[in-house]
Amino acid sequence: MVITKCWQCLMNFPSEFIANVNNVMLQLNKLGKDDPRRVIHSLKVSLAITLVSTFYYFKPLYDSFGSSAMWAVITVIVVSEFSVGATLGKGLNRGFATFLAGVLGLGSYYIVHLISSGNTIMESILLGIIIFLATAGVTYIRFLPKMKARYDYGLLVFILTYCLVCVSSFREHEIIDTAQDRVTTILVGGLISVLVNILLCPVWAGCDLQNLVSNNIEKLSNFLEGFGDEYFGTLEAGKLNKSLMQGYKSVLNSKQVEDNLTNFARWEPCHGRFGYHHPWQQYQKIGNLSRQCAYRIDALNGFLNNFTKTPKEIRSKIQEPCIQMSIETGKALKQLAISIHKMIPPIAAKTHITTSKIYATNLKSMIKTKLWEDTNLFEVGPVVTVASLLLDVVCSIEKLVESVQELSTLAKFKNKENNIAVEDQKEVPQPCCNSSGPQHVITIVPEDIVQ
Amino acid sequence: MVITKCWQCLMNFPSEFIANVNNVMLQLNKLGKDDPRRVIHSLKVSLAITLVSTFYYFKPLYDSFGSSAMWAVITVIVVSEFSVGATLGKGLNRGFATFLAGVLGLGSYYIVHLISSGNTIMESILLGIIIFLATAGVTYIRFLPKMKARYDYGLLVFILTYCLVCVSSFREHEIIDTAQDRVTTILVGGLISVLVNILLCPVWAGCDLQNLVSNNIEKLSNFLEGFGDEYFGTLEAGKLNKSLMQGYKSVLNSKQVEDNLTNFARWEPCHGRFGYHHPWQQYQKIGNLSRQCAYRIDALNGFLNNFTKTPKEIRSKIQEPCIQMSIETGKALKQLAISIHKMIPPIAAKTHITTSKIYATNLKSMIKTKLWEDTNLFEVGPVVTVASLLLDVVCSIEKLVESVQELSTLAKFKNKENNIAVEDQKEVPQPCCNSSGPQHVITIVPEDIVQ
Numbered sequence: 001m002v003i004t005k006c007w008q009c010l011m012n013f014p015s016e017f018i019a020n021v022n023n024v025m026l027q028l029n030k031l032g033k034d035d036p037r038r039v040i041h042s043l044k045v046s047l048a049i050t051l052v053s054t055f056y057y058f059k060p061l062y063d064s065f066g067s068s069a070m071w072a073v074i075t076v077i078v079v080s081e082f083s084v085g086a087t088l089g090k091g092l093n094r095g096f097a098t099f100l101a102g103v104l105g106l107g108s109y110y111i112v113h114l115i116s117s118g119n120t121i122m123e124s125i126l127l128g129i130i131i132f133l134a135t136a137g138v139t140y141i142r143f144l145p146k147m148k149a150r151y152d153y154g155l156l157v158f159i160l161t162y163c164l165v166c167v168s169s170f171r172e173h174e175i176i177d178t179a180q181d182r183v184t185t186i187l188v189g190g191l192i193s194v195l196v197n198i199l200l201c202p203v204w205a206g207c208d209l210q211n212l213v214s215n216n217i218e219k220l221s222n223f224l225e226g227f228g229d230e231y232f233g234t235l236e237a238g239k240l241n242k243s244l245m246q247g248y249k250s251v252l253n254s255k256q257v258e259d260n261l262t263n264f265a266r267w268e269p270c271h272g273r274f275g276y277h278h279p280w281q282q283y284q285k286i287g288n289l290s291r292q293c294a295y296r297i298d299a300l301n302g303f304l305n306n307f308t309k310t311p312k313e314i315r316s317k318i319q320e321p322c323i324q325m326s327i328e329t330g331k332a333l334k335q336l337a338i339s340i341h342k343m344i345p346p347i348a349a350k351t352h353i354t355t356s357k358i359y360a361t362n363l364k365s366m367i368k369t370k371l372w373e374d375t376n377l378f379e380v381g382p383v384v385t386v387a388s389l390l391l392d393v394v395c396s397i398e399k400l401v402e403s404v405q406e407l408s409t410l411a412k413f414k415n416k417e418n419n420i421a422v423e424d425q426k427e428v429p430q431p432c433c434n435s436s437g438p439q440h441v442i443t444i445v446p447e448d449i450v451q
Numbered sequence: 452m453v454i455t456k457c458w459q460c461l462m463n464f465p466s467e468f469i470a471n472v473n474n475v476m477l478q479l480n481k482l483g484k485d486d487p488r489r490v491i492h493s494l495k496v497s498l499a500i501t502l503v504s505t506f507y508y509f510k511p512l513y514d515s516f517g518s519s520a521m522w523a524v525i526t527v528i529v530v531s532e533f534s535v536g537a538t539l540g541k542g543l544n545r546g547f548a549t550f551l552a553g554v555l556g557l558g559s560y561y562i563v564h565l566i567s568s569g570n571t572i573m574e575s576i577l578l579g580i581i582i583f584l585a586t587a588g589v590t591y592i593r594f595l596p597k598m599k600a601r602y603d604y605g606l607l608v609f610i611l612t613y614c615l616v617c618v619s620s621f622r623e624h625e626i627i628d629t630a631q632d633r634v635t636t637i638l639v640g641g642l643i644s645v646l647v648n649i650l651l652c653p654v655w656a657g658c659d660l661q662n663l664v665s666n667n668i669e670k671l672s673n674f675l676e677g678f679g680d681e682y683f684g685t686l687e688a689g690k691l692n693k694s695l696m697q698g699y700k701s702v703l704n705s706k707q708v709e710d711n712l713t714n715f716a717r718w719e720p721c722h723g724r725f726g727y728h729h730p731w732q733q734y735q736k737i738g739n740l741s742r743q744c745a746y747r748i749d750a751l752n753g754f755l756n757n758f759t760k761t762p763k764e765i766r767s768k769i770q771e772p773c774i775q776m777s778i779e780t781g782k783a784l785k786q787l788a789i790s791i792h793k794m795i796p797p798i799a800a801k802t803h804i805t806t807s808k809i810y811a812t813n814l815k816s817m818i819k820t821k822l823w824e825d826t827n828l829f830e831v832g833p834v835v836t837v838a839s840l841l842l843d844v845v846c847s848i849e850k851l852v853e854s855v856q857e858l859s860t861l862a863k864f865k866n867k868e869n870n871i872a873v874e875d876q877k878e879v880p881q882p883c884c885n886s887s888g889p890q891h892v893i894t895i896v897p898e899d900i901v902q
Contacts, residue, residue: 042591056618057575124508140493167507256707385836
């Protein structure tokens with residue numbers, strides 16, 4: 001029995017193995033297709049390591065550094081990250097921390113050596129105490145959120161170098177030479193890594209952050225542009241791209257990636273359209289507001305699955321302003337995404353938000369009238385909720401527009417492409433009303449526009 | 452002018468410096484108070500480093516390992532993480548990767564040495580090509596999400612060791628001895644680090660995950676328990692703990708921490724109440740459902756700031772079932788939190804969810820009646836929305852209960868503390884109705900309970 005099972009396992013192994021390998025190959029292939037920069041990054045890391053290996057291959061170089069050349073290889077491997085910001089951040093952290101810890105370590109050793117005046121037991125005890133206190137202190141400081149975000153790697157390297165210098169100096173006597181060699185090789189390794197990263201197809205975390213924030217807003221826009229037609233069933237089935245609409249779900253959990261990219265972007269020098277002191281943290285703020293909006297949209301999405309429970313004639317009573325609001329807010333978001341992406345002021349978005357606010361006022365007036373007298377409140381409930389959530393979405397998008405406006409001011413966005421704004425102005429906002437409902441003359445009082 | 456400014460800056464410097472130092476000290480103090488395990492962790496790392504330093508302090512130990520002792524120190528510093536799971540994960544990754552890369556590196560070197568038969572230029576070219584290909588391949592594999600989550604550090608160490616062994620073997624001739632010393636010291640370093648981490652006040656990622664998921668559910672519960680009274684204004688101002696209610700906001704962005712803890716927990720051996728193959732991924736699932744619920748709660752929270760716009764008499768029409776639903780769902784969540792925390796089946800939670808479903812049916816019946824005939828739909832709208840969101844919350848909590856039930860089955864929770872369930876049974880669910888509204892006889896049809 002056991003033998004038969006083993007035999008079966010053994011017979012199945014090759015086919016399972018091949019299936020697994022095939023699966024992994026497919027995944028690897030997809031990774032490269034999704035973002036070809038990943039392939040380039042792998043080649044860049046290889047190139048940097050090949051370059052740094054010359055420390056070993058060329059005898060004159062090896063003779064001057066000896067086994068310290070190892071530190072150059074280690075540095076290249078550890079520092080090479082995907083984006084310029086991450087590589088620079090790690091490189092600078094490693095460089096400064098190594099230098100500082102080296103100097104402090106040597107200083108500590110000489111003081112201990114002076115105090116213990118040749119007594120090796122006392123020397124080792126004193127060194128032990130100093131190392132204990134320094135490590136405990138720096139390890140504890142690593143818990144500070146601000147330190148963790150930007151200098152965690154530096155603090156780790158500091159502990160590492162400080163301990164190594166202190167304990168090595170106890171045994172090695174040419175410690176100054178060793179330290180000098182190491183610092184030099186680490187600097188060379190870091191430099192090679194940073195240069196390869198910046199000079200060959202650089203991946204800027206700043207650009208990635210900008211694209212992420214802009215794409216996230218576009219995903220929300222895709223949902224809203226489709227929502228009205230989907231909820232009120234005004235478009236033929238099959239014409240709506242449902243998977244495009246569901247893209248907003250990735251926005252809900254994008255905080256961590258945004259925070260990381262912001263941290264990396266802050267290490268990057270001026271590049272492309274991003275100057276010195278570019279307001280990276282404003283992108284974080286915009287990202288948070290996008291998520292606020294995404295939570296509302298998630299609530300709206302819940303109604304897409306239940307909407308058949310409300311008769312179509314009831315839904316149709318507020319169809320017009322709701323569809324228009326959803327389209328206009330979608331357009332506003334799309335313009336915001338373009339504005340962030342192209343770095344132009346969000347003028348077009350403001351136009352759309354003003355239009356959607358007019359529809360919001362219309363919607364409120366319609367709800368205020370006794371349009372519903374003959375209907376069952378239980379059936380009306382979900383429709384009113386959808387309307388109310390849409391009003392809420394308008395509110396949160398208004399905040400988003402303000403925030404992008406702030407970014408535009410801080411980063412001095414310029415209106416290079418007037419055509420976008422002009423093209424947009426053509427769509428004149430027109431007060432609308434449900435054809436079956438009563439007509440209202442609408443006076444828009446700004447404070448009253450959106451609840 | 453410039454001199455005056457400089458002088459002012461110089462004069463202000465000490466006071467600013469002292470203020471900054473004070474600020475940092477306050478933050479450090481708070482860190483320790485919030486979680487005293489941080490202080491203990493810092494001391495544990497220090498202890499591990501002091502232990503590993505003996506490689507340098509004791510001559511016999513230093514004589515046998517020489518400068519390879521450095522690798523023990525490096526390993527301890529790099530591997531020592533806060534939780535047992537993270538430390539074990541890093542330690543095992545480092546250990547296996549070093550061993551595998553060492554063996555493969557030596558193998559590659561000997562094959563190259565054999566092929567090039569003494570021609571050093573050809574040898575260096577062949578080694579360069581091998582290193583290039585290996586690095587590019589492994590760096591690319593690091594992008595695979597599954598690999599990144601669990602084996603990222605191992606892959607990094609693999610590249611590092613493989614490159615070091617390959618290039619070192621080109622120059623050093625006692626490479627086998629060096630490799631042996633390094634592997635031994637790395638193993639010793641890893642072992643010291645893991646032992647100190649496990650034996651002295653261990654921090655289990657599994658426990659942290661359990662507490663996080665349970666606390667998050669409790670935060671949602673705090674909101675719901677307070678929501679009814681806050682929205683309908685049935686409690687005196689000052690009696691509600693608003694900051695406690697707003698605690699749910701941290702749940703919205705807890706995904707990353709949960710995912711990390713799950714990854715760490717999977718490295719941990721059996722400990723306390725957690726057996727081998729504990730279903731850690733079920734906690735992730737519960738976490739995701741909690742966040743779904745938190746999004747709805749965030750939408751409800753929006754109405755707390757606007758509720759004064761709806762007259763109290765309108766709100767009071769559905770006050771009774773809404774308050775009861777919000778309290779019962781809150782209690783259900785509290786019981787779920789207790790169930791996860793104490794590892795007992797979620798029986799009590801089921802009772803509360805059944806009660807809240809009865810109130811949900813009541814609420815629906817009340818909305819169905821023409822209770823609102825004389826009212827303005829615009830004023831009723833928000834109230835209906837709140838009711839509908841509450842019904843939605845009941846739905847999502849039901850899913851949460853099922854998921855915790857699944858966890859209870861998978862992890863074989865046992866009902867050790869019957870008193871909780873019994874105490875809970877006392878609260879008999881009673882069909883309720885708004886005193887001002889008509890009385891209904893309610894027949895509960897399971898499929899119809901919650902929309």
